[in-house]
Amino acid sequence: MLLPHGAETFExxxxxxxxxxxxxxxxxxxxxxxxxxxxxxxxxxxxxxCGVCRIRIASGVYRRQSPMSREFISSEDECQGIVLACxxxxxxxxxxxxxGKMGRALQAGSAxxxxxxxxxxxxxxxxxxxxAD
Amino acid sequence: xxxxxxxxxxxxxxxxxxAVRHYENVIGMKVTHRxxxxxxxxxxxxxxxxxSVILTLSDRAGLNHMxxxxxxxxxxxLLGARIREAGMAVEVVPAGxxxxxxxxxxxxxxxxxxxxxxxxxxxxGKDVGDMNPDPWPDDKRxxxxxxxxxxxxxxxxxxxxxxxxxxxxYRFMTEVLDFYLSERVMVGPDSSIMAGAFLFRxxxxxxxxxxxxxxxxxxxxxxxxxxxxxxxxxxDVMSKNRVKVELLPSRHGITxxxxxxxxxxxxxxxxxxxxxxxxxxxxxxxxxWTEEHLNRGLFYTxxxxxxxxxxxxxI
Numbered sequence: 001m002l003l004p005h006g007a008e009t010f011e012x013x014x015x016x017x018x019x020x021x022x023x024x025x026x027x028x029x030x031x032x033x034x035x036x037x038x039x040x041x042x043x044x045x046x047x048x049x050c051g052v053c054r055i056r057i058a059s060g061v062y063r064r065q066s067p068m069s070r071e072f073i074s075s076e077d078e079c080q081g082i083v084l085a086c087x088x089x090x091x092x093x094x095x096x097x098x099x100g101k102m103g104r105a106l107q108a109g110s111a112x113x114x115x116x117x118x119x120x121x122x123x124x125x126x127x128x129x130x131x132a133d
Numbered sequence: 134x135x136x137x138x139x140x141x142x143x144x145x146x147x148x149x150x151x152a153v154r155h156y157e158n159v160i161g162m163k164v165t166h167r168x169x170x171x172x173x174x175x176x177x178x179x180x181x182x183x184x185s186v187i188l189t190l191s192d193r194a195g196l197n198h199m200x201x202x203x204x205x206x207x208x209x210x211l212l213g214a215r216i217r218e219a220g221m222a223v224e225v226v227p228a229g230x231x232x233x234x235x236x237x238x239x240x241x242x243x244x245x246x247x248x249x250x251x252x253x254x255x256x257x258g259k260d261v262g263d264m265n266p267d268p269w270p271d272d273k274r275x276x277x278x279x280x281x282x283x284x285x286x287x288x289x290x291x292x293x294x295x296x297x298x299x300x301x302x303y304r305f306m307t308e309v310l311d312f313y314l315s316e317r318v319m320v321g322p323d324s325s326i327m328a329g330a331f332l333f334r335x336x337x338x339x340x341x342x343x344x345x346x347x348x349x350x351x352x353x354x355x356x357x358x359x360x361x362x363x364x365x366x367x368x369d370v371m372s373k374n375r376v377k378v379e380l381l382p383s384r385h386g387i388t389x390x391x392x393x394x395x396x397x398x399x400x401x402x403x404x405x406x407x408x409x410x411x412x413x414x415x416x417x418x419x420x421x422w423t424e425e426h427l428n429r430g431l432f433y434t435x436x437x438x439x440x441x442x443x444x445x446x447x448i
Contacts, residue, residue, distance in 0.1 A: 044445030046377040048147060049194030049400020052445050067147035069193040069400070071448050102444075 010090035015058060015097040016107045023090050028065060029055065030085035042102035046086045052102060053085040060094030135212070135311050136334045139281055139341070140202040140251060141184055142354050144401050145191035145447075149173065151398035152188050159374050159395070160356055160403065161275035162186060165257065168232060177356065178260035178270050179279035183233045186281065186354075194399040195447035196351035198247035199284055200231065201340070206252040212310060213238050219309045228253075243301035244288040244349045275374075276367035276405050278356035283339050283406075285352040287446055290345030292326055302343045303330040315339060315413045316387050320424040329422070331388060338388035338410045350446040353394065355404035361391050367405040371395045379441055385410075386433035387422060394442075401447055 008025040012032055023032035030053050033041050044052025051072030058081065068084045077083075082099065098106050146152035149171065156162045156175050165184055166174035174184035182202075189197055203209060209225070216223040216238065223240040226249075231237050235253030242248055260270040269277075288298030306312040315338045318329030328345040331338060344352065358364060364382045371378050371393070379402070380394040389410035395403050422430040429436045 044441050045194075045396040045400030045402065045447075047194070047396050047398050047400030049396070049447045050445035052441065067192070067399075069147065069195075069447070071193040071195070 010060075011093045012060075012090060013093075013095040014106075015095055016103055026065075026089055028086050028089050029062070029094070029096060032090075033085060040102065040106035042085070042098055042106070044086070048084050048087045051084065054099040054102075055083060055085045055096045056099055057081040057083060057088070058095040058097060060090060061092040062088045062094060063091050064088050134204055135208055136201050136203050136250065136340075138202055138335050139185075139283060140182065140200040140249075140254060141187060142199045142281065142284055143187040143189060143197035144354070144397075144399075145193055145195050145197055146188050146397065146399040146401070147191065147194060148398055149188060149190045155374070155376070155397045156186060156188070157274065159275045159370055159376055160405070161273060161277040161370075163260075166232070174232070176257075177278045177280045178273060180281070181256050181258050181263075183255040183257050193448065194401050196246060196284075196286075198249060199341075200234075200237070200249040200251055201334075202254065203250050203252050206235065209236065209238055209250060209252055212250060215309050216240055219305065221305075221309075242286070242343075243305055244286055244298045244343060246286055246349070246351070275370045276356070276358065276363070278358060278405060280357050282337075282355045282357040283341055284354045285342040285344060287346035287348070287350040287352050288343045289347065289349050290326075290328055291347070292321060297326065297345070298349060299330055299343050299345045300327040303327060303332070306330075306332050306341070306343075310334075312340070313413070313415045313417075314419050315417065316420040316422065318344070318387070318422045318424075318427065318430065320345075320427075324421075324423045328424075329387075333413045336409075336412050336414065338390065338413050346443075346446065350448055351401070352446050353402035353404050355406045358405050358407040360407050364391050364393050364405060364407050368393050379445075380432070380439055383432055383434040386426075386430040387420075389433075396445075400445070402445070 009022045011020050013020050021032045021036050042053040044050040048066055048068045066087045068087045153173055162175040162177050165176050173188040175186045176184050213223055226237050226239050228235045233255040234251045237249045237251040239249050261267050288302055289296050312332040312334050315333050316331040320326050320328040331342045333340045377396045382393045384391050391407040428438050
């Protein structure tokens, strides 16, 4: 597949939702996924440090572009295709699934992950979307 | 007497070259030392001590330690005794353990973060000098941050299990290290659970903050800028350098600071922060934020939560 300017592209299947997105050569999986423009895309630090965008690459060939924190991706994980979406780019079409609570949020079509995260949202449900005046 | 201010943070980075480029070209620091182990030391133009950031190559991002500076060497004896009396382990490390610093106290906060207190660090002076100085140097770069201002750590908060590292850290910082509380976040039934504490020893709204999260972690280090316009320029600099900007220029309700957040290339969150908000004095009544006003407290301009602000943090 070619874009008008001739860049090589790959198609990535997001298994949770059946959606497909395009990554240009050299783009990270997360950059492509972000263009879906929907809630629940696991965007964190985009630097491989926070682990928010943990995914499993179920099929396809990919390349690691930048280092991933060992705090979140062990060498065993890497052997199983578990990587951070902000650090890898496709070399072929891919099928991926987002792991952890972000994956479940994605499936539910909501960014409101039900598991604890920072800033105490687990203390009460009422806070979601609440912008007190 | 006692703790004066933040002295430095030691960060883990996964790509040293990219990290140095970021702290030089985006934040506007200068490299002042490189040691035999490959660590890089930097300072801002308006700082006088040898360094305020140490970068260490690692296989993960996050915080190694933070250091605060006390006024006199004797403070180390006094505070060391008080930390021990509080039942916490504290070690006196000799001069040179922290490069170009005198002896220091080393201990862990209830959040598990390693903290040093030091009284002496090599002084090399501000870039404008101290004899009839000009107000700013001619070779300012990037956002040209004045100084490292504060950091914010995450402390484990799990009321069901009776764990609240926020309140433990607040108590330690105030009762043992004589910090003052400027603002607090209270959540849960009857707003009875402390989920955020903003603490100061200087005269600004915070020198350190601790906020509740599922696990202990490092949220950000913050650099000081003069005013709102400098925040917008910092935004230009971040975009020019293709840095991931997390929060567009905004105001915090908590501290009233004007702010923009970005990430360094390893995913350590940086803030550039302007306006002191207000002068904080020990007798200022403590400001309280309740859970339903949290979005307003954090992101006053939009009053909307930024998901990554909660979920993305390093160790």
